[in-house]
Amino acid sequence: MEYNNLTKWLKNEWFKLTIIIIILLVLLLLGIRQKWDRQESISQSEKSDVLMVYNQVKGALPKHSLYCIPETKSYCTIDGCIADKPNVFVIIGQSPEGEAFLGRCDSKPCDIYPSNLEESGEVVTVTTKEPHGMLFKSSYLDSSYVEVVTLLTDAFISTGQCYKNENS
Structure with missing residues (x-):
């Protein structure tokens, strides 16, 4: 019923x-x-913060041809990923000796790593010559990038846009 x-x-x-x-x-x-x-809007604000830091310190940076500003950052563990505040920008260039380098920078001095650049189609992959648990890839199509940095079994994954340094 x-x-x-x-x-x-x-x-x-x-x-x-x-x-x-x-x-x-x-x-x-x-x-x-x-x-x-x-x-x-939070992402744009955080991007502006990192870009502001880049503009403040760019005069003291090593000569570089490319700088990359993060728009997103995630912190991942075996339990999953959470959003984190982007705070590190990346520079890519050549040393005076002609050796490629990748620099990870914030408001403090940069950590500079001698690197290998490998191009495949429309993508460039940058790996450090010494193993530092980092991988950087950028697309020539839209200048986007992804950076993965590991710390033990955790990973920080940043994405954003790369720009040509007009002063290089």
Whole structure:
């Protein structure tokens, strides 16, 4: 008897239920969009912070042809990944001796690593000559990059955009 009452009620109220479901879906989508907009504005703010640091210290940096500004950063463990604040920019260049290098920099001096650059199609991969648990890849198509830096079994993954240094 309960089942029959429920089916009768559903038949009579289907229009109201449909409207309620549509309203709930719209509210859910609006909430997701607002969260996305908030994250995007935080990311732009953090990018501006790192770019500001780059502009403040670029006169003291080694001569470099490329600088890369992070837009996102994640900290990953075996339990998963969480968003982290981007705070390190990357420079790529050649030493006076003609050796390629990758520099990881913040408001303190850069850590500079002699590196190997390998081009394959539209991607350049940079690895340090000594093993430091780092991998850097950049696309010639859109100047995007990804950097993976490991610390024991944890990893920091940054993504962003690379720019030509006009002063090199």
